Amino acid sequence: MIYLASQSPRRKELLQQIGVAFQQIHSEIDETPWPDEAPEAYVTRMAEEKARAGWHQLALDRLPPKPVLAADTSVILGMKILGKPKNEQQACDMLLSLSGNSHEVFTAVAVTDGIDLSVKVSRTIVQMIAFDRKVAEAYVATGEPMDKAGSYGIQGKGAILVENMTGSYTGVVGLPVKETADLLQNLGINPWPPSQCETD
Template identity: 55%
Template sequence: MTQLYLASGSPRRKELLAQTGVIFERIAAPIDETPQPKENPRDYVIRMAVEKAESGWRHLEEMGLALKPVLASDTSVIFADEILGKPLDAADAINMLRKLSGQTHEVLTSLALKTEAGVDTRLSISRVTFADLTDAQIANYVASGEPMDKAGAYGIQGLGGLFVSHLDGSFTGVMGLPLHDTAALLAQHGLGALAE
């Protein structure tokens, strides 16, 4: 019996959400992810999650499906107040990784849970420090294909994790779904392994 809908096509988010013990199905929730002019990165990432959750809710209504909570998430990599999204191509990925080399950046992952009562949000903030990367290391990593569908052009759970010299925050948050925050949010709505 479905308890929740996940408005995400990410295989990583699907795997992580399964760890919370909630029974869920995935639904599509397409939105325009263009940042607004001068939009603060924290406001942006929260807005994205809320819009995904609301898009998923509208999908349920349009399809005549039972209205169960819709969970959405958004992850952005922030360096020097710039939002580093998914790279457009290999050159863009190389450029992003050069910026992150030897530096500390923030990874913001927002959660939004839409119910009939409204939308609850959470924001997980992690600080990630990269080692100094050589041009060859960057080129080999980009050639692997791993960076191409990931914010900031790296996946901490894959080969990109080799570049991380220090993490202050949530490993699963950097992956795309902060498990502790997600479980706590779901528990407030009587869902998942932490629900009483």
Template identity: 50%
Template structure:
């Protein structure tokens, strides 16, 4: 095994497998509440770093084989504000209504922790949505797909139909930008770019 992945996301597991590294999932819960006046870039980098460090501490506490811990965090930013995961269907509907017909930013931060070393990278993409009808939003929310995703949508699912333009990394919007992940892992001697 090459590393640990501190993420419960099935999308991140699928994407990481594409890089040809072997990994095991590890639990590393952290409080995802934004700090007062925290900007979105600082927020997403702080969470990725905190998750990787929590994962490393879990490796040590569980006396597992010491390997680097990869963690990621994704957030959607609209008009400078952070759109995290929706609390419920009504909240998801409100988020999608705000995203309708506009361009937003998706930030995915990655961090790798090993001993006292933590390195981070940030992927930034711009996504433009078509104007959505209330019926389209309601049908998407009813599918249940948006309820566990930042910004209340998953580009790899049904919400891909809403996207009229993407500038940046498709896999970054999914939650694990492949190029940036491979480059970060190479710093640790792992993966195809090492």
């Protein structure tokens, strides 16, 4: 078993999908980007800090020590980091900035056993269809964008706004399963499918 330092239902579902036994724990950090911090450096730092905070939380909650996994996802338009919207107006404006444009989605995954900390980063390019304010407002009214980086969920109704993508679908959802499996296998935890398949 591992600990998932996230309350995200999407990350929970993706870990279940690859057969990893886990327990969710809280991990709170300051997610403010540093001045001029590059997007990949930012998501990497966030995932590492969340993993370390999760490990610290084990001691506070008197939980048995087992590896802690954490992740961070950011939507990047140009060099601007688009986080979760604070209100419906911001969500609508964020969506309109993505309309008809391509953007990057970086998701970093970090795992620590209290001694070593390893991290991998997934990068995906997403092209959005062109849509107007009426469509953006209708999508915001569903409530789906309000807890999503970039104000959309590719695994939900937001999928209709995506024209195509290059990279990891699960990375855009919030936990790239290939990178996650690689990190866990390095700790001797083997999700399904196994890393090596014997052939005749």
